[in-house]
Amino acid sequence: MYALFSVASGLGTGLIGFYLGLGLVAIVRGLTGHDAYDEQVSITFGYVFGLIGWLMGVGMWGAWGREWFGLRTYWRKAPGWQRYFTFSPDHKVIGLQYLVTFIIVFLLAGLGAMLMRWELMESGMQLFNHDQYNAVMGLHGILMVAVAVAAVVGGLGNYFVPLMIGAEDMAFPRLNALTYWLIPPVAAMLLSTPFLGGIEHGWTAYPPLSVVTDSSQVLFGLAVITFGLTSILGGLNFIITIIYMRAPGLTWGKLPIFVWSMFVTSWMALLYTQGFAVALLMVLLDRIAGMSFFNAETGGDPLLYQHVFWFYSHPAVYIMVLPGFGIALEVISHFSRKPLFAYRYAVGGLLGILGLGGVVWAHHMFTSGMPNYLHGPFLVATEAISIPTGLVFLAALGTIWMGRLWLRTPMLFGLAVIFNFACGGVTGIFLADVPTDIHLQDTYFVVAHFHYTIVGGEIFGLFAGIYYWFPKMTGRMYNEKLAQLHFWWMFISFNVTFFVMHWPGIQGMNRRIADYPESLENVNLFVSISAFLLGASFIVFVYNMVYSWIRGPVAEANPWAARTIEWQIPSPPPVENFPEPPLVKGHPYDYGVPGSVHAVFPGAATLPAGGGGGQ
Amino acid sequence: MRRHVIAAVAVWVVLTAIGETLALADLYPTVGSSEAEDFDRIFRILIVMGMPVFTFVIAVLFYCVIRFGSFGKPSEDGPAYRGAGLGPRVWLAVTGSLALTVMIFPGLTGLAELQPDKSGYGWGESNAELVVRVVGFRWSWTMEYADAGVTVSTAQGKELVLPVDTHVKFEIESTDVIHSFWIPAFRMKIDALPGRTTHMTVKTTALGRFEDDDAYRVQCAELCGLDHSTMTFPVRVVPRAEFEQWLQSQKPAATAQ
Numbered sequence: 001m002y003a004l005f006s007v008a009s010g011l012g013t014g015l016i017g018f019y020l021g022l023g024l025v026a027i028v029r030g031l032t033g034h035d036a037y038d039e040q041v042s043i044t045f046g047y048v049f050g051l052i053g054w055l056m057g058v059g060m061w062g063a064w065g066r067e068w069f070g071l072r073t074y075w076r077k078a079p080g081w082q083r084y085f086t087f088s089p090d091h092k093v094i095g096l097q098y099l100v101t102f103i104i105v106f107l108l109a110g111l112g113a114m115l116m117r118w119e120l121m122e123s124g125m126q127l128f129n130h131d132q133y134n135a136v137m138g139l140h141g142i143l144m145v146a147v148a149v150a151a152v153v154g155g156l157g158n159y160f161v162p163l164m165i166g167a168e169d170m171a172f173p174r175l176n177a178l179t180y181w182l183i184p185p186v187a188a189m190l191l192s193t194p195f196l197g198g199i200e201h202g203w204t205a206y207p208p209l210s211v212v213t214d215s216s217q218v219l220f221g222l223a224v225i226t227f228g229l230t231s232i233l234g235g236l237n238f239i240i241t242i243i244y245m246r247a248p249g250l251t252w253g254k255l256p257i258f259v260w261s262m263f264v265t266s267w268m269a270l271l272y273t274q275g276f277a278v279a280l281l282m283v284l285l286d287r288i289a290g291m292s293f294f295n296a297e298t299g300g301d302p303l304l305y306q307h308v309f310w311f312y313s314h315p316a317v318y319i320m321v322l323p324g325f326g327i328a329l330e331v332i333s334h335f336s337r338k339p340l341f342a343y344r345y346a347v348g349g350l351l352g353i354l355g356l357g358g359v360v361w362a363h364h365m366f367t368s369g370m371p372n373y374l375h376g377p378f379l380v381a382t383e384a385i386s387i388p389t390g391l392v393f394l395a396a397l398g399t400i401w402m403g404r405l406w407l408r409t410p411m412l413f414g415l416a417v418i419f420n421f422a423c424g425g426v427t428g429i430f431l432a433d434v435p436t437d438i439h440l441q442d443t444y445f446v447v448a449h450f451h452y453t454i455v456g457g458e459i460f461g462l463f464a465g466i467y468y469w470f471p472k473m474t475g476r477m478y479n480e481k482l483a484q485l486h487f488w489w490m491f492i493s494f495n496v497t498f499f500v501m502h503w504p505g506i507q508g509m510n511r512r513i514a515d516y517p518e519s520l521e522n523v524n525l526f527v528s529i530s531a532f533l534l535g536a537s538f539i540v541f542v543y544n545m546v547y548s549w550i551r552g553p554v555a556e557a558n559p560w561a562a563r564t565i566e567w568q569i570p571s572p573p574p575v576e577n578f579p580e581p582p583l584v585k586g587h588p589y590d591y592g593v594p595g596s597v598h599a600v601f602p603g604a605a606t607l608p609a610g611g612g613g614g615q
Numbered sequence: 616m617r618r619h620v621i622a623a624v625a626v627w628v629v630l631t632a633i634g635e636t637l638a639l640a641d642l643y644p645t646v647g648s649s650e651a652e653d654f655d656r657i658f659r660i661l662i663v664m665g666m667p668v669f670t671f672v673i674a675v676l677f678y679c680v681i682r683f684g685s686f687g688k689p690s691e692d693g694p695a696y697r698g699a700g701l702g703p704r705v706w707l708a709v710t711g712s713l714a715l716t717v718m719i720f721p722g723l724t725g726l727a728e729l730q731p732d733k734s735g736y737g738w739g740e741s742n743a744e745l746v747v748r749v750v751g752f753r754w755s756w757t758m759e760y761a762d763a764g765v766t767v768s769t770a771q772g773k774e775l776v777l778p779v780d781t782h783v784k785f786e787i788e789s790t791d792v793i794h795s796f797w798i799p800a801f802r803m804k805i806d807a808l809p810g811r812t813t814h815m816t817v818k819t820t821a822l823g824r825f826e827d828d829d830a831y832r833v834q835c836a837e838l839c840g841l842d843h844s845t846m847t848f849p850v851r852v853v854p855r856a857e858f859e860q861w862l863q864s865q866k867p868a869a870t871a872q
């Protein structure tokens with residue numbers, strides 16, 4: 001059992017590292033006349049050493065660490081499904097590792113949402129006490145944020161960016177494996193927060209609350225810092241891959257829009273993620289080293305945190321949603337059988353968002369008590385971002401106009417991204433406008449708005465991508481009827497749940513509360529029931545995926561007759577991706593242009609299946 | 616093509632007409648201050664102006680799905696429009712001017728009214744007829760009517776009482792973590808921070824009290840830990856004369872008797 005061996009040795013060395021950390025702390029503290037064990041300090045050092053131990057044990061030592069000592073490196077080779085449990089350099093393995101891991105995290109965090117909605121069915125406390133509610137709320141939030149940041153980029157990005165640009169792998173395969181294997185410790189740390197009391201500060205962890213709360217906060221902070229590390233390293237890897245490893249002929253003007261969205265997203269991750277990590281590092285230092293960055297009494301400033309935090313966390317919403325846009329536009333062009341409308345403007349829109357995305361962060365702080373003169377500039381920058389975002393809509397709507405729309409499940413999810421984001425975008429106007437935001441900030445109006453953008457824009461995009469590429473990744477076809485059922489069920493219950501949720505917000509129901517005034521009971525009951533229906537829709541999805549992966553009918557190489565490179569090779573792709581390096585000739589979306597092909601394999605005997613326009 | 620444009624525009628007009636009825640709907644809690652009147656008005660204007668944008672997207676989506684969609688595999692490709700001509704430039708010009716006229720300009724004018732003073736931390740005039748010092752702590756509030764030397768808390772008075780038709784300025788602080796001082800009936804909030812005094816000034820316009828209407832409550836609107844959700848405080852807005860009486864009755868001397 002390679003799988004078991006790999007994971008077990010990681011756990012073993014991880015544990016050894018953890019106790020090493022505890023021991024070191026005990027020795028140093030003992031020698032300096034303190035108690036040998038201090039919960040926060042010991043956990044911090046135990047975690048750092050444990051993390052290194054885990055990575056080495058799980059396979060990094062053999063594949064990478066040995067090199068540092070002049071030894072020969074090796075990869076653990078596992079057969080079949082077991083390779084998904086090893087430190088593997090293959091971007092396709094890593095992509096599926098990410099995807100499956102984050103689907104599981106998504107379902108767990110979704111369960112948390114169901115529990116919250118159960119508690120909120122009635123006013124008063126039923127299922128939880130206040131403490132438990134806050135813990136579940138914060139955990140749902142941070143887990144979902146992690147899903148939203150990494151599921152598409154790490155999963156579909158890893159799998160398909162190299163294939164779509166005609167590369168054999170990512171630029172740094174070992175780094176790629178490292179970014180994935182840092183994820184399980186993040187998940188483990190977050191999921192163990194309830195055992196140390198549960199985080200009570202939500203996913204945003206504002207001090208002073210996060211400095212004075214119980215030590216589960218330390219687990220949270222360490223997890224987030226580690227997660228930031230994987231995002232940054234992953235971003236770097238994508239940027240280098242896309243710049244240097246494109247197939248001959250694949251100029252920037254011919255790059256598939258999904259790859260463009262990954263490129264822009266990766267820049268965002270590389271430029272801004274340190275903000276989140278540094279903010280939590282500062283909280284950690286306030287806690288374990290008494291730095292007093294955020295303590296007003298000793299010269300610190302609590303608002304400092306919010307600036308550093310949102311400096312990342314606003315761009316993060318684009319890290320979440322741009323991959324969703326990328327998938328939606330990709331799918332919409334292929335399934336409309338038309339060129340992507342105004343391709344250059346769409347790319348310009350993505351780049352415009354990259355540029356403006358970094359200068360709007362304080363719109364999350366309109367009621368924070370920051371100096372008055374800051375509101376105007378951030379209001380203007382925020383409203384201005386609607387212009388590049390509008391270009392994405394232009395591309396989508398221009399493409400479907402007069403198209404030959406093929407309404408298979410990926411297309412439905414792709415169109416839903418546009419539908420949902422239109423709603424999320426319009427409600428955003430109310431929040432970017434200071435006079436309305438000062439009532440709506442921190443209410444369920446905001447909760448509804450960001451679920452529209454994140455779930456509606458990104459998670460729907462994730463599902464579009466999963467259905468679209470399922471035959472490529474697994475070599476089998478999903479069940480279309482069940483998939484359509486999943487789509488309509490999820491689409492309708494999502495919209496009912498979150499559209500109605502705006503209203504209690506306007507009425508005066510603030511967010512992050514375990515209890516609310518009785519006058520809002522009816523609407524909350526309604527929202528809860530609708531949320532349960534939404535939750536149930538994922539059962540259809542999971543069943544379809546699991547069953548089809550094992551038993552589904554064998555898929556053709558190119559069931560959608562799509563033009564991009566990944567569809568011109570067998571499903572699932574061979575380890576080396578391409579028998580012959582592809583040569584790019586034409587635009588990826590030139591449907592309806594007679595005789596145009598995107599890519600050819602000059603060395604291959606026959607022309608691969610499915611190239612060219614509609615046959 | 617022309618036929619399709621006309622039909623899609625018709626769908627857009629119909630959807631917009633339906634959508635705009637949302638602007639007429641009464642979605643709002645009780646109006647208790649002139650700021651609340653402003654909020655409701657601006658909110659309605661934003662619905663009126665945002666709705667056509669939203670319905671435009673929805674109309675094109677619906678029209679294309681219904682007219683151009685099929686569940687079977689299309690037998691041919693669509694027309695190869697690349698969208699390199701005038702279209703995108705017109706689109707940019709339209710969205711750019713919408714951003715300026717619908718969002719940025721009204722936003723900035725509204726903001727200028729809210730912040731007559733650019734250097735402070737908060738909303739509204741810095742002068743007012745009544746000043747209330749508010750201190751948030753986990754998990755309640757104290758309100759201090761400094762001029763009268765009266766302090767109200769969960770232990771004392773248990774109610775924030777305000778005179779009607781008065782400019783009331785709240786000066787807000789916190790002693791521990793960050794809280795947020797929000798009264799839904801007044802549509803305004805600002806955070807309570809340790810080490811910094813923020814303020815907000817409202818003009819009360821209507822009588823009301825918490826017992827009848829929970830929009831008349833102070834609600835903490837920034838997660839502050841365990842009992843955040845119940846960190847509320849009742850509000851009562853009364854006629855001026857009644858307010859003076861109430862204030863007298865709360866004076867330490869009066870309660871001591």
Ligand code: HEM
Pocket residue numbers: 110113114116117137138140141142144145147148201202203204447451454455459510511512513531534535
């Ligand atoms: C199954 C559907 C879902 C339901 C019913 C749901 C429900 C909720 C509820 C009730 C809250 C607490 C709101 C508050 O008091 O602030 C919440 C918070 C949150 N949700 Fe969801 N949620 C769902 C899916 C998602 C997804 C898919 C994501 C992201 C990918 C997400 C991201 C968040 C975030 C970031 C928070 C904020 C947590 C915090 O304030 O710390 N949710 N959700």
Ligand SMILES: [Cu+2]
Pocket residue numbers: 313314315317360361363364
């Ligand atoms: Cu933002």
Ligand SMILES: [Cu+2]
Pocket residue numbers: 793794795835836837838839840842843844846
């Ligand atoms: Cu609070």
